[in-house]
Amino acid sequence: MPENSRRRRPEARPEEILDAALSVFSEQGFAAARVEDIARAAGLSKGAIYLYFPSKEAMLxxxxxxxxxxxxxxxxxxxxSGAPRDAETGLRNLLRMLFTSxxxxxxxxxxxxxxxxxxxxPVIADFYRRQVLEIARGAMRALLEAGVGANVFRPVDADAFMRAVAGPAFAHMALTTTFTLPPDTLTDPADMADALADILxxxxxxxAPAS
Structure with a gap:
């Protein structure tokens, strides 16, 4: 085992392993990545990796x-915390947080x-659905219900609302990172979020022109 790995605080190692896993997964792809490669990138032995994560799936x-x-x-x-008081501001703040993050x-x-x-x-997709998408779906439903209850939003299908709110953030991520198509003018994520909130x-x- 490398000398520097013995000096590390044990509580810091899971984060270091995840950082190494992210680097290896991004470079090699999940299927091709090996635990040995992740251990090498983390400066740990393969056995030390398994003390914290039993598999590549657990790391992802x-x-x-x-x-x-x-x-x-x-x-x-x-x-x-915010939607019951002001659903419109809650929507705008939510989009800003999503796009900035x-x-x-x-x-x-x-x-x-x-x-x-x-x-x-499929097991990875199922985990993401449970730990991310279902939580986000519940938050979007609560935001919509708060807005409808306050007569700020009109009643619409909750799943369509979720896709209309969250979809642009994923599309922006894909266009910017995967397809290298950044926006021409709205380069600040908060500005893009504000523009999409206005369209929504x-x-x-x-x-109608103001009277």
Whole structure:
């Protein structure tokens, strides 16, 4: 075992292993990555890796929990605290948080890995659905219900609302990172979020001129 690994605090090792796993998964792909490669990148023995994570799937799950999973729980908390008072502001703040967070490669990397590998590894897709999508779905439903209850939003299908709110964040991530198609003008994630919030709230039809 490398000398520096013995000096590390044990509580720091799971994060170091996840950082190494993210690097190896991103470079090699999940299927091709080996635990030996992750151990080497983390400066640990293969046996030391298994003390914290029993498999590659567990490491990817850990990456999901600390990035997209944390993001979903943050969205849930934001909606619970803000939407009952002001659903429109809650929607705008939620979009700003989503776009700003997904612009961070440390957060977007795990979702991009899941999207790339989920078709071949259904267990990974199922974990992401339970730990991220279902939590986000509940938060979006609560936001919509708060807005309808306050007569700020009109009643619409909750799942369509979720896709209309969350979909642009994932599309923006894919266009910017995978397809290298960043926006021409709205380069600040918060500005993009504000523009999309305006479209969601007011639609595309021309507004009547102020009297």
């Amino acid at each position: 799950n850990g990456l999901v929990e600390r990035s997209a999973g944390h993001l979903a729980k943050t969205a849930e908390a934001m909606v619970a 997904m612009a961070d490669p440390a957060i977007s990397a795990a979702p991009r890995l899941v999207f790339a590998e989920a078709g071949r590894f 709230l007011h639609g595309l039809k021309p507004r």
